[in-house]
Amino acid sequence: MNGARMAGGIVIVLFVAAAAFGPLLAEFAPFAVDGQRFAGPSLEHWLGTNALGQDVFSGLVHGARTTLFIGLAVATLSTALSGLFGLLAGYSKRLDPVLNAVANMLLVLPSLLLILIVASFSGGGTWQLILTLGLLTWPAYMRLIRASVLSLKEREFVKAAQLFRGGTFYVLRKHLLPFLRPLLRTKFIMSFKQAVAAEAGLAFLGIGDPSLPSWGKMLQQAFSRSETWMTDVWQWTVLPPAFAILLVTVALALLGEKSDRFGSSVPKRTRPAKSGRGFLETAETTVGSQAGTASGVMAAADEPPPPAAVAARGLEVAYGGKTILHPVSFAVETGSVAAIVGESGSGKTTLARALYGLLPDEAVLGEALIGGKRMYGGGSKSAMRRWYDAAFIFQDPRASFNPLMTIGNQMTEAMQLDVPARGKREAAATALREVQLDERLLDRYPHELSGGMLSRALIALALVNKPGVLIADEPTGALDPIVKREILDLLVSKVKEHRMTLLLITHDLRAALRYADCIMVIRDGRLLEDAEKEQWLARQQGQHGQETQLMSRELQLSQ
Numbered sequence: 162m163n164g165a166r167m168a169g170g171i172v173i174v175l176f177v178a179a180a181a182f183g184p185l186l187a188e189f190a191p192f193a194v195d196g197q198r199f200a201g202p203s204l205e206h207w208l209g210t211n212a213l214g215q216d217v218f219s220g221l222v223h224g225a226r227t228t229l230f231i232g233l234a235v236a237t238l239s240t241a242l243s244g245l246f247g248l249l250a251g252y253s254k255r256l257d258p259v260l261n262a263v264a265n266m267l268l269v270l271p272s273l274l275l276i277l278i279v280a281s282f283s284g285g286g287t288w289q290l291i292l293t294l295g296l297l298t299w300p301a302y303m304r305l306i307r308a309s310v311l312s313l314k315e316r317e318f319v320k321a322a323q324l325f326r327g328g329t330f331y332v333l334r335k336h337l338l339p340f341l342r343p344l345l346r347t348k349f350i351m352s353f354k355q356a357v358a359a360e361a362g363l364a365f366l367g368i369g370d371p372s373l374p375s376w377g378k379m380l381q382q383a384f385s386r387s388e389t390w391m392t393d394v395w396q397w398t399v400l401p402p403a404f405a406i407l408l409v410t411v412a413l414a415l416l417g418e419k420s421d422r423f424g425s426s427v428p429k430r431t432r433p434a435k436s437g438r439g440f441l442e443t444a445e446t447t448v449g450s451q452a453g454t455a456s457g458v459m460a461a462a463d464e465p466p467p468p469a470a471v472a473a474r475g476l477e478v479a480y481g482g483k484t485i486l487h488p489v490s491f492a493v494e495t496g497s498v499a500a501i502v503g504e505s506g507s508g509k510t511t512l513a514r515a516l517y518g519l520l521p522d523e524a525v526l527g528e529a530l531i532g533g534k535r536m537y538g539g540g541s542k543s544a545m546r547r548w549y550d551a552a553f554i555f556q557d558p559r560a561s562f563n564p565l566m567t568i569g570n571q572m573t574e575a576m577q578l579d580v581p582a583r584g585k586r587e588a589a590a591t592a593l594r595e596v597q598l599d600e601r602l603l604d605r606y607p608h609e610l611s612g613g614m615l616s617r618a619l620i621a622l623a624l625v626n627k628p629g630v631l632i633a634d635e636p637t638g639a640l641d642p643i644v645k646r647e648i649l650d651l652l653v654s655k656v657k658e659h660r661m662t663l664l665l666i667t668h669d670l671r672a673a674l675r676y677a678d679c680i681m682v683i684r685d686g687r688l689l690e691d692a693e694k695e696q697w698l699a700r701q702q703g704q705h706g707q708e709t710q711l712m713s714r715e716l717q718l719s720q
């Protein structure tokens with residue numbers, strides 16, 4: 162906590178203490194008339210008396226209760242509405258237009274005028290004031306929270322959480338809300354400050370509950386008497402309440418000061434550095450070859466059972482009328498390793514996400530099947546239990562983990578609900594050991610792990626339920642060549658050990674040739690080649706001769 166925030170916090174704590182315990186110290190009731198008008202500060206009346214002979218100190222501490230209660234109630238209501246509506250608008254496409262329209266309408270209304278009108282007509286009751294202020298002041302922060310949710314919900318760890326559990330309430334509470342806390346905290350403090358100033362202002366204008374002592378009312382009383390300015394009584398009738406209002410609003414402003422800590426404690430999302438692009442150019446592919454024909458990766462997906470582990474039938478992706486992936490058809494045999502290779506922007510990630518059912522239904526045509534189950538179209542989507550039957554490794558390991566949750570919590574979250582907590586932790590520890598990571602990492606946060614460790618942890622997370630199919634989208638994109646090779650060796654050895662099917666998406670042709678049984682080449686959103694590795698290499702040798710022979714020999718030596 163920085164100095165300004167600490168000072169603000171101390172002042173607020175002192176005011177809360179004064180509101181809570183001050184009335185016990187004050188000898189007089191706030192409205193009790195002592196008979197001695199405009200008496201100066203004395204041992205009996207610590208801050209003197211006002212025009213009616215009422216004790217100023219007593220009015221001040223009782224007024225603190227009113228002010229702080231109204232501030233707290235308005236801040237709670239307004240912050241709750243901003244948070245709730247912001248979350249819902251950002252997360253739900255259906256609610257977004259409605260909530261946005263209401264927020265826009267309230268934002269253009271002259272709120273001060275509305276508060277004055279409502280307060281005048283309702284007699285300035287405390288609850289009317291709280292409701293009016295609370296209901297009118299949520300839209301600005303709601304829009305900020307909505308914008309944060311819109312960006313957060315596209316993050317890989319949120320997508321992954323939707324796949325584990327899918328429950329909207331769970332994802333909102335566990336994965337989005339923790340990121341919104343700093344915004345909500347600031348909103349709470351700002352609303353508190355606004356409410357304190359509004360209450361004082363309204364009471365000063367004579368609008369307010371006459372049965373409650375308040376700082377604004379003390380000022381109004383003082384200002385309405387000519388003696389206040391003709392003598393020195395302003396020193397104890399005006400200064401104490403004015404100073405109290407000023408002190409509370411300044412303290413709240415200091416408390417709302419942006420803290421650096423949040424910014425530095427949450428690791429920023431980084432795109433993996435992409436190296437070695439354009440490798441395909443050294444082994445130029447043949448346009449118009451037998452895309453979608455038979456291979457170790459089989460040609461047609463309409464085979465009799467057992468179904469292919471992963472298959473596409475005329476799978477096509479278009480955004481806003483622009484085709485990103487032209488119709489592709491292929492099937493990957495159970496237990497094999499298939500590689501989809503292509504340059505940056507060729508459509509590999511789009512294809513991988515389409516296969517796993519991660520794209521919006523309206524963007525996809527044709528069929529994506531995993532284990533014979535369709536990933537798009539009606540209720541059949543739920544037939545394939547994502548993360549249990551098939552897992553997906555996202556491109557960026559750092560973005561795949563929630564930075565505010567430990568590795569262990571994220572691994573246990575991905576497991577079946579009916580596994581007991583202790584069993585889950587043991588399974589997570591075993592999964593980490595399998596990828597040669599220390600089980601003590603279970604209690605660490607993602608930012609405490611190196612890129613290589615995170616990649617391994619991500620593999621452990623994907624393998625934790627022993628799914629039959631694994632789709633890995635550039636699982637080593639950001640790593641240096643040595644670590645990259647270690648991770649891919651590990652990934653493929655685990656896939657073989659657990660007899661899984663692996664669909665490896667990579668721009669690295671050498672890696673594809675080293676590990677895959679069959680190669681699919683994609684360029685400009687078209688599947689250009691689909692063949693068993695040996696056939697593919699033979700074809701390349703025919704076309705590119707010595708260059709490809711050298712590569713093939715190099716690969717054999719490295720295996």
Ligand SMILES: Nc1ncnc2c1ncn2[C@@H]1O[C@H](COP(=O)(O)OP(=O)(O)OP(=O)(O)O)[C@@H](O)[C@H]1O
Nearest residue numbers: 480485503504505506507508509510511512635668
């Ligand atoms: N949501 C989207 N809306 C519009 N265009 C998109 C969207 N997602 C991807 N694209 C476009 O689709 C094309 C293929 O992108 P994709 O991410 O699939 O490529 P990639 O081969 O995986 O590239 P990289 O290896 O760099 O990740 C790109 O031109 C990209 O701009």
